[in-house]
């Protein structure tokens with residue numbers, strides 16, 4: 001089974017996104033790129049170099065539902081009449097207006113974000129959400145853990161690897177220990193555990209960092225020899241990247257815990273300190289906040305911090 005990596009431009013800070021083409025029956029794309037004219041044109045041209053048009057695509061499998069990965073899925077599906085889109089059920093919440101939902105608003109305000117900052121964030125995400133078409137129920141087939149995606153010459157096993165988002169999935173080819181794993185493993189950056197409501201109880205936060213560490217261990221246990229990520233080149237030394245991630249996470253845990261004062265500190269305050277140099281750039285704020293909350297939640301679950309709610313805002317304290 002040949003996996004062909006196609007690099008597609010995005011308007012995001014992260015740069016290009018990887019779309020993977022598996023050119024055998026049923027012709028499959030893993031991820032699709034953002035809904036921009038530039039991305040559609042580049043994807044079309046790169047597929048054409050491989051003798052494929054949008055109308056030949058039979059299956060679009062999404063690692064997760066961030067706009068840079070899923071934006072063009074519906075458009076391609078509509079062009080290729082019989083194509084199906086596959087995505088994990090826990091992912092679809094992202095497709096219906098992130099931050100627009102009351103649950104999301106509550107989760108963010110609880111972290112001590114001033115209303116004004118929240119409004120800026122929401123404005124930003126409204127713009128970002130234009131970079132994808134929403135998938136309604138019935139527009140997609142659910143990806144499930146351990147499901148096999150069959151191809152003419154073999155199969156890919158679906159692994160539910162939550163963390164970066166609740167419904168992030170990876171795809172494993174056992175025969176040659178190859179992985180395709182979206183934003184779960186990225187060569188040059190440590191993936192961000194994004195703030196999201198818990199899919200099972202949306203009034204609670206998804207424990208993104210704890211989940212991510214479990215997913216990372218699960219992928220490591222497969223001893224992958226080649227790992228294709230959502231951005232950048234493939235990873236050939238999984239152990240090196242695993243240890244690098246663990247060190248980076250440990251270091252950030254340490255810094256996060258130190259920033260919490262006995263008088264009580266909010267996640268917003270921690271985010272501002274952790275990312276002092278970039279916090280004033282809108283794009284980074286939500287990521288910074290996600291990262292701070294993920295680390296605070298994790299420290300709390302490890303018994304390093306306590307959290308208390310006062311006037312609708314959570315305050316962390318050392319224990």
Ligand SMILES: [Zn+2]
Nearest residue numbers: 064066164183
């Ligand atoms: Zn992502």
Ligand SMILES: [Zn+2]
Nearest residue numbers: 066068183230
């Ligand atoms: Zn991404």
